[in-house]
Amino acid sequence: MRRVYSAADLADAHILLGLLIQRGIAARVLQQHARGGLGELPFAETAPEVWIEDDADFERARAVVRAYETAHNEAASRRCPACGEASPASFDVCWNCGGRL
Numbered sequence: 001m002r003r004v005y006s007a008a009d010l011a012d013a014h015i016l017l018g019l020l021i022q023r024g025i026a027a028r029v030l031q032q033h034a035r036g037g038l039g040e041l042p043f044a045e046t047a048p049e050v051w052i053e054d055d056a057d058f059e060r061a062r063a064v065v066r067a068y069e070t071a072h073n074e075a076a077s078r079r080c081p082a083c084g085e086a087s088p089a090s091f092d093v094c095w096n097c098g099g100r101l
Contacts, residue, residue, distance in 0.1 A: 010048050
């Protein structure tokens with residue numbers, strides 16, 4: 001088994017797990033309930049992790065992870081039509097030039 005992803009939260013881990021399974025990569029989420037130890041354990045030690053079962057699938061799994069992260073990051077920001085600067089998707093006004101997004 002090999003870790004391919006440390007998730008921000010449990011939902012994030014299960015989304016990626018589903019993507020891996022759709023592509024025929026056997027995987028599982030570990031540390032699903034570790035957040036209960038937050039405060040007693042360091043934050044990084046409680047994050048849900050996605051592990052693949054067969055190390056031979058590592059490169060294919062990493063490609064799925066990269067595609068997921070790219071799509072997630074692009075959805076989290078928008079480009080300003082006036083100046084081209086990236087702003088968070090929740091912004092209505094560009095942080096750089098004040099233009100309407």
